[in-house]
Amino acid sequence: NAVRQATNQIVMNCADIDIITASYAPEGDEEIHATGFNYQNEDEKVTLSFPSTLQTGTGTLKIDFVGELNDKMKGFYRSKYTTPSGEVRYAAVTQFEATDARRAFPCWDEPAIKATFDISLVVPKDRVALSNMNVIDRKPYPDDENVVEVKFARTPVMSTYLVAFVVGEYDFVETRSKDGVCVRVYTPVGKAEQGKFALEVAAKTLPFYKDYFNVPYPLPKIDLIAIADFAAGAMENWGLVTYRETALLIDPKNSCSSSRQWVALVVGHELAHQWFGNLVTMEWWTHLWLNEGFASWIEYLCVDHCFPEYDIWTQFVSADYTRAQELDALDNSHPIEVSVGHPAEVDEIFDAISYSKGASVIRMLHDYIGDKDFKKGMNMYLTKFQQKNAATEDLWESLENASGKPIAAVMNTWTKQMGFPLIYVEADDKLFFKFPIYPNHAKLKILMDKPEMNVVLKNVKPDQWVKLNLGTVGFYRTQYSSAMLESLLPGIRDLSLPPVDRLGLQNDLFSLARAGIISTVEVLKVMEAFVNEPNYTVWSDLSCNLGILSTLLSHTDFYEEIQEFVKDVFSPIGERLGWDPKPGEGHLDALLRGLVLGKLGKAGHKATLEEARRRFKDHVEGKQILSADLRSPVYLTVLKHGDGTTLDIMLKLHKQADMQEEKNRIERVLGATLSPELIQKVLTFALSEEVRPQDTVSVIGGVAGGSKHGRKAAWKFIKDNWEELYNRYQGGFLISRLIKLSVEGFAVDKMAGEVKAFFESHPAPSAERTIQQCCENILLNAAWLKRDAESIHQYLLQRKASPPTA
Numbered sequence: 054n055a056v057r058q059a060t061n062q063i064v065m066n067c068a069d070i071d072i073i074t075a076s077y078a079p080e081g082d083e084e085i086h087a088t089g090f091n092y093q094n095e096d097e098k099v100t101l102s103f104p105s106t107l108q109t110g111t112g113t114l115k116i117d118f119v120g121e122l123n124d125k126m127k128g129f130y131r132s133k134y135t136t137p138s139g140e141v142r143y144a145a146v147t148q149f150e151a152t153d154a155r156r157a158f159p160c161w162d163e164p165a166i167k168a169t170f171d172i173s174l175v176v177p178k179d180r181v182a183l184s185n186m187n188v189i190d191r192k193p194y195p196d197d198e199n200v201v202e203v204k205f206a207r208t209p210v211m212s213t214y215l216v217a218f219v220v221g222e223y224d225f226v227e228t229r230s231k232d233g234v235c236v237r238v239y240t241p242v243g244k245a246e247q248g249k250f251a252l253e254v255a256a257k258t259l260p261f262y263k264d265y266f267n268v269p270y271p272l273p274k275i276d277l278i279a280i281a282d283f284a285a286g287a288m289e290n291w292g293l294v295t296y297r298e299t300a301l302l303i304d305p306k307n308s309c310s311s312s313r314q315w316v317a318l319v320v321g322h323e324l325a326h327q328w329f330g331n332l333v334t335m336e337w338w339t340h341l342w343l344n345e346g347f348a349s350w351i352e353y354l355c356v357d358h359c360f361p362e363y364d365i366w367t368q369f370v371s372a373d374y375t376r377a378q379e380l381d382a383l384d385n386s387h388p389i390e391v392s393v394g395h396p397a398e399v400d401e402i403f404d405a406i407s408y409s410k411g412a413s414v415i416r417m418l419h420d421y422i423g424d425k426d427f428k429k430g431m432n433m434y435l436t437k438f439q440q441k442n443a444a445t446e447d448l449w450e451s452l453e454n455a456s457g458k459p460i461a462a463v464m465n466t467w468t469k470q471m472g473f474p475l476i477y478v479e480a481d482d483k484l485f486f487k488f489p490i491y492p493n494h495a496k497l498k499i500l501m502d503k504p505e506m507n508v509v510l511k512n513v514k515p516d517q518w519v520k521l522n523l524g525t526v527g528f529y530r531t532q533y534s535s536a537m538l539e540s541l542l543p544g545i546r547d548l549s550l551p552p553v554d555r556l557g558l559q560n561d562l563f564s565l566a567r568a569g570i571i572s573t574v575e576v577l578k579v580m581e582a583f584v585n586e587p588n589y590t591v592w593s594d595l596s597c598n599l600g601i602l603s604t605l606l607s608h609t610d611f612y613e614e615i616q617e618f619v620k621d622v623f624s625p626i627g628e629r630l631g632w633d634p635k636p637g638e639g640h641l642d643a644l645l646r647g648l649v650l651g652k653l654g655k656a657g658h659k660a661t662l663e664e665a666r667r668r669f670k671d672h673v674e675g676k677q678i679l680s681a682d683l684r685s686p687v688y689l690t691v692l693k694h695g696d697g698t699t700l701d702i703m704l705k706l707h708k709q710a711d712m713q714e715e716k717n718r719i720e721r722v723l724g725a726t727l728s729p730e731l732i733q734k735v736l737t738f739a740l741s742e743e744v745r746p747q748d749t750v751s752v753i754g755g756v757a758g759g760s761k762h763g764r765k766a767a768w769k770f771i772k773d774n775w776e777e778l779y780n781r782y783q784g785g786f787l788i789s790r791l792i793k794l795s796v797e798g799f800a801v802d803k804m805a806g807e808v809k810a811f812f813e814s815h816p817a818p819s820a821e822r823t824i825q826q827c828c829e830n831i832l833l834n835a836a837w838l839k840r841d842a843e844s845i846h847q848y849l850l851q852r853k854a855s856p857p858t859a
Contacts, residue, residue, distance in 0.1 A: 055111045063107075063114065066155035066162035067092070067099040069128070070120045075101050079112040097155055097162075097396060116159055125783050126746065128156025129218075132282040136222070137243045144221025146280050146295065148288055151338060151403075152396040154213035162213045164334050165442045170208045175200055176220045181239070184218045185211075185292040187274050208291065209271060210440040212334050217290035219278055226252050230259040234270050239278035240302060247712075250303035250313060251277055254320045257359050265354075266328050267432045268439070275327070277301060277320065281713075284747050284785050287319050289326035289348075296323075297747070298713040307712055309681035310643040314356075314363055321355035322348045333438040338393040340444050341402055342468070346389070346411015349373060350419070353412075362639050364590065367553050369416070370525050371594040375560045377410035378530065381473055382564065385825040389414065389468040390445055400819035403786045406471075413528050414467045420526045421463070422456045430455030467528065478521055479534035518544050525557035532565055538579075545582040552588040559583070559591075563598045566841070567833070573602070573841040574848045577618065584625050589645040592626070596652055605834055607761040608800045609842055614849040619656040627653050632664060632683070643682045650683070654690025655725070665690040673702055685718055693725040693759075700731050708743065720748050724755030724763055732756055732763050736770045740777065749778075750787055754794030767795045775815050789823040797827045800834035 056079075063077070078084035089102035122131040122145055131143040147157060155162040175194055176182045178201045186206040194200040208216075224245040227237040236255050238248030255277060259270050272292040279298040287296040300319040303312060329351070330344040356365045380386055389411055393399050419427050430452035438447060445468060449461040467473075518540045521531045533541065541558060544550035550558070559579060566573040580599070586592060599619055606615045627649045634643065653661040669691045671677040679687055691699055700723070707719045723735045738744065739752035757767035771778060771791070782788040796808050805828040812824050 054114050056107045056109050059106050059108050061103045061106050063087075063101045063103075065099055065101070065159045066097055066152075067159040068094075068097040068153070068155045069123065070099075070118050070156065070159060072099065072101075072159065073117040073119065075114070075116045077103060077107055077112055077114050079108060079110055082112075084113075084115070097152070099159060118159060120157065123156070124746075125781070125785075126282055126284040127783075127785060128153040130282075132221070132280050134221070134241060134281040142222070144219065144281070146219045146221070146283075147217045147290075148284065148295070149216060149290075150214040150288060151341075151399040152214070154216055157216075160213050164212045164214060164338070165336050167210045167212055167334070167440065167442070169210055170216055171205070172208075172216075172218065173202055173204045174218055174220060175202050177201075179222075180220050181223045182218070182220050183239070183276055183278065183293055185216060185290060186272065187235075206273075211291055211331065215289070215291045215331055215334075217288075217293045217295065219280070219293065219295070223278065224248075225276075228252055228256050230256045230270075232260050232263055232269065234259055234272075235274040237274070237276045238301065239276060241279065241281070241298070244302065247302040247304050248277075248279075250305075250308075251301050251316055251320050254317050254359060255324060258321055258324045258355050261355055261358050262325060262328060262351075265351075265428060265431070266435050267428070268328060268332070268435050270327060271332055271439075272327075275324075277323075282745055282747065284782070284787055287323050289323040289330060291327065291331040294323045299717055302712070302714070304712055304714075307681050308714055309647070309684065309718075310640050311647070312681075312714055314360075314365075314640070314644075317356045317360060317363075318352050318365075321352035321359075325351045325355065328435055332440065333435055334442050336442040336444045338399045338402065339390055341393075341399075342389045342407040342411040343443070343445055343448060345403070345408045346415055349408045349412035350415040360640075362641070364588075364641060367556070367588070367590040368593075369412075370553050370556055371560075371590050371597070373405075373409035374413045374416075374525065374528070375594060376405050377413050378473060378528070378560075378564065380405045380826070381410055381471060382568065383826050383829050385822060385829050386471045387822065388471045395818075397818035400786055401789070401822050404789075404823075410528070414464070417467075417526050417528055418452070418460070418464060420524075422452060422458060422460070426456035427452065474529040475532060476521065476529055477532045477534075478519075478537060480519065480537055518550075520544070520550060520554055520558070522557060523554065524551070525553050530561045530564060532561070532570065538562075538575075542579065542582050545579070546585060548585060548587070552591050555583075555586070555588075556591045556594050560594055560598070563601075567601075567837060569836065569840055572844060573837075574844050577845070577848060580622060583622070586626065589641040589648065592645060593648055595622075596648060599652075604758065604798045605800055605838060606842070606845070607764075607798075608838060609846070611846045611849065612761075614846065614853070616656040617853070618849060619652060620658045623649055623652045623656070624658060627658070627661065632668075634680075647682050647686050651686030651689050654686055655693055657694060662690055662694055673706070684715075685722060688719060689722040689725050692722055693727065695726070696728075697731055700726055700734065704738065713745075716745075717748060717751070720744060720752045721755050723752055724757070724759035724767075727760055727762070729762055729766065732760075732766045736766060739770075740774060746781055747787060749781075750791045750794065753791060757795040757798060764795075764798050768799075771795055772811060779815070779817065785819070788817055789820040792817070792820050793823050793827055797830045798834075799831045800838050802832060802835045805829075805831040805835075 072090045075087040076084040085103050085105060087101040088104050091100040120129060122129060124131065127148050129147050132146050133141060133143055135141055152162055154160055172184045174182045178199055182203040184205040185208050188203055189206045190204040192202050194202050222242050223239040224242050225237045225239045226245050226248045230236055236252060238252045240248040263269055275292055277294045277296060279301045280295050281298065283297045286300045287294060300316060303316055325348040326344065329347050335341060335343050353365050353369050356363060387406055389406060391402055393402060433455060434448055434451035446461060449464055453460040519537060520541060545555050562576045562579055565571045566576045580595060583595060603615050606612050630646050630649060650661060654665050665687045668679060669687050672679040692703060703719055707716055710716045726732060726735060735756055739749045744752060753767050756763040809828050
């Protein structure tokens with residue numbers, strides 16, 4: 054350390070730590086003992102007071118302190134696991150981002166205050182001890198022969214939030230990437246096999262990023278480790294990346310296709326951070342989106358490189374782009390760059406804007422610049438700022454230098470203001486224009502720099518269609534005149550519109566209906582045009598929107614009619630797919646089959662329900678184990694149309710499951726159960742020892758999303774158990790997720806008031822914005838119902854009277 058100006062006080066970040074002694078020794082001089090420790094708990098700071106003035110110059114600050122291994126999944130905390138023999142034990146692990154390194158040791162806990170770290174851990178000698186760097190020494194500890202001191206190499210200059218240590222019992226698999234980095238995946242004892250998939254992905258990913266950025270991976274090793282109790286999906290600690298078990302472990306027999314894909318994406322995301330975030334770190338949390346938006350974009354580039362058969366860029370549009378637009382359409386959204394003060398405000402911005410909108414605008418930017426100049430700009434940025442900090446404008450400057458395009462001028466409008474454009478298009482009848490768009494080849498590209506533009510397209514024949522936003526890359530929505538929309542429908546039916554454009558068109562329409570700009574009936578008509586749709590992602594997005602509509606209409610007395618509509622839309626594809634994989638099928642077919650059977654089963658499609666019950670019985674009796682890809686849809690179907698016995702069988706399967714993935718799979722569908730007393734049983738189960746703390750959220754959320762009664766029961770349960778839930782997730786983003794999942798399905802004005810009032814008397818600072826967004830959504834739902842319920846009902850009835858001819 055260095056004293057920059059003479060002082061008799063030192064102020065540091067510190068939370069839930071008791072300092073025993075502190076002293077400062079100027080280089081080559083006597084140490085001076087601190088005589089006072091004044092804790093500012095609200096600000097998570099401590100002031101050390103010294104009896105004499107500390108003069109300028111370098112010196113050493115020594116602090117002896119005690120902290121607790123907490124149960125809050127943040128800071129230095131304990132994570133509970135069960136040994137293969139069934140004994141409960143604890144591992145000690147860390148999660149410091151955003152502001153929790155100060156719970157492990159007093160420090161200057163801000164991303165721009167970088168330092169090197171020399172870490173030693175004193176641990177029981179039969180435990181694995183890991184940190185960011187490689188072990189350089191391991192020696193017996195003088196006072197106790199069962200304990201060893203493990204010393205790690207010095208880290209590069211880095212931020213506190215990326216420091217990590219883990220002490221526990223683990224097995225590992227290892228390999229060397231082709232550029233010589235030692236890669237290990239640490240798994241629970243006895244499950245090393247389950248680390249192989251992630252190991253392969255990591256070993257392919259490191260060289261991919263090294264080539265893409267043209268900057269080598271800066272550390273000698275990287276470890277990826279599965280942690281039992283873990284709040285986020287994963288954390289990119291430099292050289293020691295921590296994961297939820299479900300984001301890292303894959304069992305060839307018992308893992309479904311979507312889990313593999315999830316693991317590939319999360320590994321790609323966290324490893325991208327090793328450069329983008331760790332080597333170059335954002336100046337302050339306002340620029341968090343730089344880290345997260347970028348990693349959320351490039352994880353797809355990486356997975357597309359490793360697994361071209363996933364068609365992952367189409368999935369991006371459904372998973373990130375449309376999710377971001379959904380949130381960004383609200384008055385209570387926020388700009389990508391958001392000013393942040395208190396730690397509670399930092400937790401708030403780990404949301405779909407920072408991640409998904411961030412990724413979407415980077416995808417748009419990459420498309421605008423082109424891959425070659427984009428790579429060149431990335432290399433300039435990483436080289437210029439390595440081991441330092443940077444802000445959004447620094448990235449723009451590098452990309453501007455590389456491409457010669459006005460990047461900052463174009464991008465500021467996307468990152469500094471919230472929301473996005475809605476473009477209204479109509480064709481001038483005299484020149485009634487429509488034109489073919491060739492995949493990956495737009496007929497015309499324009500930068501729209503004023504509110505209205507007339508565009509002339511040449512050589513357009515009357516029977517050709519026109520579609521804006523090729524590839525759904527631009528972050529905006531499009532509203533077509535009725536005539537233009539009408540002419541696009543055949544492009545959906547005959548699949549001449551590319552998948553991502555079919556998806557974008559449907560999603561834009563759905564959101565326009567939600568906003569009251571067009572009638573929901575228009576959207577239902579368009580949805581019916583998707584009968585021949587073969588693409589998984591297009592179905593997945595359609596299915597989400599039908600789910601939202603279904604939830605909305607659960608507040609009416611014609612809920613059954615919309616279930617009929619769902620069955621009509623999904624049964625043709627269900628019949629084409631059948632239950633069993635056919636030769637030559639791949640990843641996307643497996644995802645589609647699970648999606649469609651689940652949708653049909655949930656809606657009560659008779660043949661699907663009977664087959665699900667038959668297969669479930671065989672599965673439970675051990676006659677024929679269900680393939681992993683069919684488990685979710687089957688579990689969901691039998692539970693929704695089952696009774697107390699079904700629920701008991703599911704809970705028994707949950708208890709017996711050895712894999713966290715299978716436990717989660719069951720936890721997520723429990724809420725489908727319909728009777729009030731069983732719903733209560735599921736809610737009680739959510740807070741029991743059987744469910745890991747981070748997974749309670751998806752059980753309660755599943756109940757809220759499962760039925761109208763479930764929604765009321767879940768909200769009451771949260772209010773009744775608020776203290777326990779809040780203490781458990783104190784301030785982290787899980788509390789926001791819990792609130793969002795449980796209340797945003799309401800559609801009565803007075804519920805918005807009730808939610809608002811409850812949180813006024815039970816404050817949750819890090820969820821404040823989420824609460825405002827939920828209340829806004831409830832009011833929007835109520836308005837949507839008032840506006841469209843009657844016309845939807847009429848349309849569904851009339852459809853029943855004269856079924857559409859195929």
